Amino acid sequence: MDDDLRPWDVAAPLVRAAQRGDALAMDDLLKLITPYVTRLCASIAPADTADAVQESLLAVFRGLRGLRDPVAVYGWVRAVTVREAVRVARRTGAExxxxxxxxxxxxxxxxxxxxxxxxxxxxxxxxxxxxxxxxxxxxxxxxxxxxxxxxxxxxxxxxxxxxxxxxxxxxxxxxxx
CATH class of the missing domain: 1.10.10.10 (Winged helix-like DNA-binding domain superfamily/Winged helix DNA-binding domain)
Incomplete structure (x- = not known):
């Protein structure tokens, strides 16, 4: 990867391709964002990180077609992930x-x-x-x-x-x- 490329510059073309139905691009996008999603989930839902990550990635998968600006993917993923991680953490009640x-x-x-x-x-x-x-x-x-x-x-x-x-x-x- 070029050192001058920002994460959203790498993700935006994958988002566009995935929105057009390219399954390989969707897979690549999910692999790209998984470390970020995992880091957020591990901090917010430490007792159920794996569940929170899975729920977050599933929500990203389901909602990606509605993302209007592919360059904004990381902000959108953060919002989705926080929502899902909080939901999982509250559901488990392990506090x-x-x-x-x-x-x-x-x-x-x-x-x-x-x-x-x-x-x-x-x-x-x-x-x-x-x-x-x-x-x-x-x-x-x-x-x-x-x-x-x-x-x-x-x-x-x-x-x-x-x-x-x-x-x-x-x-x-x-x-x-």
Whole structure:
């Protein structure tokens, strides 16, 4: 792959071909986005990552024809994946809420060599309620602002801000233990 190509530049032609019914292009597209989908699902639905990934990829497969702008595929995939991962996490109910209160941002806790979360961070995230885990992942790992998160999660911006504040507090307190 050319170093100057962005992920959506690679994905857009596959999207167009898949929308025209090219099964091989659909397969290639799903293979291309699977690591991204898996990373999001592992952070939001850690107890049921495989189910969340499967549900997300299935939703992408089913809804791809409705995507109007193939270059926007990663934003659309993120929205679909977050929705499905939250749904799976809520369905399973495998949450043990952490107690509230100070630490560095999640991005600062990533290992220097890559983008995978450390085992400790993954464990702490898994213990947060799904709403808190979701806003932390979207803000700290995906870099989304409150307005964008509110639109993505279909909640008021104030709700996102309060969830983010509580999530950070819970994460900090659990981290310092």
């Amino acid at each position: 043990t809420p952490a107690e509230p209160e100070q630490i560095a941002r999640l991005r600062d806790l990533l290992p220097a060599a890559g983008t995978d979360l450390t085992t400790e961070v993954r464990d702490l995230l898994a213990r947060l309620p799904v709403q808190h885990r979701t806003v932390l992942v979207l803000r700290e790992l995906e870099g989304l602002d409150e307005r964008t998160m509110a639109e993505l999660l279909d909640v008021p911006e104030g709700t996102v801000k309060s969830r983010l504040s509580r999530a950070r507090s819970s994460f900090r307190k659990a981290w310092t233990r």
